[in-house]
Amino acid sequence: MTQPPNAPKAVYRPLSPHLQVWRFHITMLTSILHRATGLALVVGAVLVAAWLVAIGLTASGCFPQAYTVFLSFAASPFGLFIWFGLSLAGFIHLTGGIRHLIWDMGLGFELKSANALSWWGLILGIALTVGFWAVLLATGKVVL
Amino acid sequence: MVDSYLRERSSKDWKKSEKHGAAEWLAERWTSIALIVLTGWSLWSAYGLMGQGYDAALAFLRVPLNAGLMALTFVITVWHTYMGLNANVLDYFPNSRLIKLVSFIFCLLLLIAALGGLFLAFKV
Numbered sequence: 556m557t558q559p560p561n562a563p564k565a566v567y568r569p570l571s572p573h574l575q576v577w578r579f580h581i582t583m584l585t586s587i588l589h590r591a592t593g594l595a596l597v598v599g600a601v602l603v604a605a606w607l608v609a610i611g612l613t614a615s616g617c618f619p620q621a622y623t624v625f626l627s628f629a630a631s632p633f634g635l636f637i638w639f640g641l642s643l644a645g646f647i648h649l650t651g652g653i654r655h656l657i658w659d660m661g662l663g664f665e666l667k668s669a670n671a672l673s674w675w676g677l678i679l680g681i682a683l684t685v686g687f688w689a690v691l692l693a694t695g696k697v698v699l
Numbered sequence: 700m701v702d703s704y705l706r707e708r709s710s711k712d713w714k715k716s717e718k719h720g721a722a723e724w725l726a727e728r729w730t731s732i733a734l735i736v737l738t739g740w741s742l743w744s745a746y747g748l749m750g751q752g753y754d755a756a757l758a759f760l761r762v763p764l765n766a767g768l769m770a771l772t773f774v775i776t777v778w779h780t781y782m783g784l785n786a787n788v789l790d791y792f793p794n795s796r797l798i799k800l801v802s803f804i805f806c807l808l809l810l811i812a813a814l815g816g817l818f819l820a821f822k823v
Contacts, residue, residue, distance in 0.1 A: 611819030
């Protein structure tokens with residue numbers, strides 16, 4: 556068949572599921588969080604790129620104060636708050652990504668195991684963040 | 700009915716990934732797996748450099764292996780970011796070429812900035 560019998564004139568593209576029409580469930584929350592943390596991590600990529608640019612500009616002598624300027628943000632209380640948020644987003648995106656890789660292998664699709672994977676990913680993501688910052692504070696890497 | 704519906708629609712109307720077959724889906728997966736390792740290495744390195752000052756950071760980036768891994772981390776991060784941003788653009792602004800272009804230019808600038816900074820630190 557070369558021509559469909561009744562070719563659609565306007566293409567109907569459904570939008571992503573709207574947040575308002577679903578009853579809350581954990582796989583929905585972790586799905587939203589996976590997208591939200593992924594978007595938040597774009598800020599992290601920008602900041603790490605800024606760190607590289609700051610070192611490059613300082614080393615090349617183009618703008619010798621660049622690294623000091625970067626640190627005045629990165630080591631400030633507001634900067635630490637941002638780093639904390641980024642680490643939380645990073646660890647939740649990490650466990651969320653691993654959950655998706657498990658699902659991609661065709662495993663864990665039962666309602667019960669899908670819910671369990673979502674909960675454990677969320678809990679592990681938060682635990683890794685808390686652990687990471689506990690180590691940073693305990694070793695004096697970060698002083699509040 | 701479903702089969703003919705799919706055949707009629709998929710060739711011209713569907714989202715881009717439908718036309719590319721599995722390539723984009725596979726790229727999303729392998730960049731994820733690579734980033735588990737590379738961001739793990741980055742985080743470990745950041746932990747070591749924290750509070751050590753500018754000279755330690757510069758010395759770290761001047762080790763060829765570190766500079767190479769950093770560059771690789773950024774190339775794969777930006778690729779992964781580009782696919783992720785595009786998934787959002789396709790979901791919320793399916794017909795906007797402008798937003799797609801903006802996200803592409805943003806990713807390109809991010810990569811140029813990171814690799815440029817790294818090059819200056821490594822070479823100059």
